[in-house]
Amino acid sequence: MLNAVSKHTGTSDRPQHTLTGLTISGNLVSITWADGGESAFHGIWLRDNCPTGLHPSTRERQWDWSEFDPAIRPLSGQIDKSGLLELSWPDGHLSRHDGAWLRRHRYDGAGKAERKPQLRIWDAGIAEDLPDCDANAVLTDDQALLDMLIKVRDTGFALVRGMPRRDKACEHVAHRIAFTRETNFGIGFDVISKPDPNNQAYTHDALLGHTDLPNREMPPGVQFLHCLEFQAQGGESTLIDGFHCAEQLRAADPDAFELLTRVPIAHRFHDGEWDVRWRAPAIALDDDGGYHEIRYNPGVGAPFDVRPAEMTGLYRALGLLAARIKDPANVLAFKLRPGDMMVFNNRRVLHGRQAFDPNTGPRRLQGCYVDLDEWHSRIRVLTGENLLD
Ligand SMILES: [Fe+2]
Structure with missing residues (x-):
């Protein structure tokens, strides 16, 4: 049973959490995982969730949702030397996202299905x-x-x-x-x-x-x-x-x-x-x-x-x-x-x-x-x- 939940707690050394590429199209950033899968993220979502904006101790967000254009898109991006998704933004900000974090929080159908407990329905x-x-x-x-x-x-x-x-x-x-x-x-x-x-x-x-x-x-x-x-x-x-x-x-x-x-x-x-x-x-x-x-x-x-x-x-x-x-x-x-x-x-x-x-x-x-x-x-x-x- 423990395995059923420990799948959510992986680290970036797991192959499926490794980022192998990205494309930017409109305001969507699509990344490719080492297992061949792909996940798309909205630019605004990535900018909003930039880890540098969180308070270092409380891990709470230090801005509100009026500060970014909902249609914001990164100017460019790459997978950096340590395997992080690095994006540069129009205001000069640079964000870096960890592959394991992105895998845990991806909001496509596969990600949501992976996070949802499998209920046992019974009679x-x-x-x-x-x-x-x-x-x-x-x-x-x-x-x-x-x-x-x-x-x-x-x-x-x-x-x-x-x-x-x-x-x-x-x-x-x-x-x-x-x-x-x-x-x-x-x-x-x-x-x-x-x-x-x-x-x-x-x-x-x-x-x-x-x-x-x-x-x-x-x-x-x-x-x-x-x-x-x-x-x-x-x-x-x-x-x-x-x-x-x-x-x-x-x-x-x-x-x-x-x-x-x-x-x-x-x-x-x-x-x-x-x-x-x-x-x-x-x-x-x-x-x-x-x-x-x-x-x-x-x-x-x-x-x-x-x-x-x-x-x-x-x-x-x-x-x-x-x-x-x-x-x-x-x-x-x-x-x-x-x-x-x-x-x-x-x-x-x-x-x-x-x-x-x-x-x-x-x-x-x-x-x-x-x-x-x-x-x-x-x-x-x-x-x-x-x-x-
Ligand atoms: Fe009762």
Whole structure:
């Protein structure tokens, strides 16, 4: 797994990072790599990213984007003796770019594809090949921690086995990564059935697949759910890949899919102390049409306030998505054992549980969150990417 990320951290002695030639045409500079590939860069992009302009210590840009003509082009260029791309500019400035840096930041299709993690999209069949991790290794070995971080990044979840059955053990693992995300439910939370619950999780009812806290502008990123006690009958956990369900909908009904990427759905949590609301589409895409996040939690859905012409279509589209979220072919169901911990991307993977009978024994889970910024940052630090410009 480490190899999958270390490809981003190469140095200029790798052949594919070696520059062998360049041509300037209009405001585009095209360079040829030693592996025969070519990449084109806009003059303004190269001038803007000239490393000499960065503060030597903070590595921050020391100008703004009003200073150069967007159509700027270099007067001439060459590959210099040390293999750098050297360009001379109309104002007399000379820029030098390292081949490895250019390779890492090239913005053509190949470059973007190379940087994007390869997601593992799954259905109930993933039960045959679960992304398991060993708790002791995750707690003591950075390589094992990185393996878990990457499993959650790419598959959307990991199952950590053999956790100490101690209070706040999940926060212990979370702190191996970063600080935790606090919400109105606290830093950590106990999932047990309570009298007068303020959240469906604190009952013994079944919970359909949902993402937590879509009523927030930024829902929590990764959720940890650690099983401390489980003797009750029922209560199997469920996980569903929201990206898989969305992809099925995209293939079956592109109009419904498009509606869910555009029309905001209202969610709200309120009790005696809080009233937290946000409106956002159920499916968010990135600029390449890939998946960014899923927000889906009928329990805290607020009355929709969309354009009247889109109301019927929205309900229809949500119904189609809901059917896929409930489809047994898409639902991974399993019983947590004491010492097991589910770790999942709350902005992709929906979670739920089947009803349990609290009279047959205790069921106690403990949870906390770490946001995705910190998750991805930790991966970059463990692979050394953070030290590269
Ligand atoms: Fe939940």
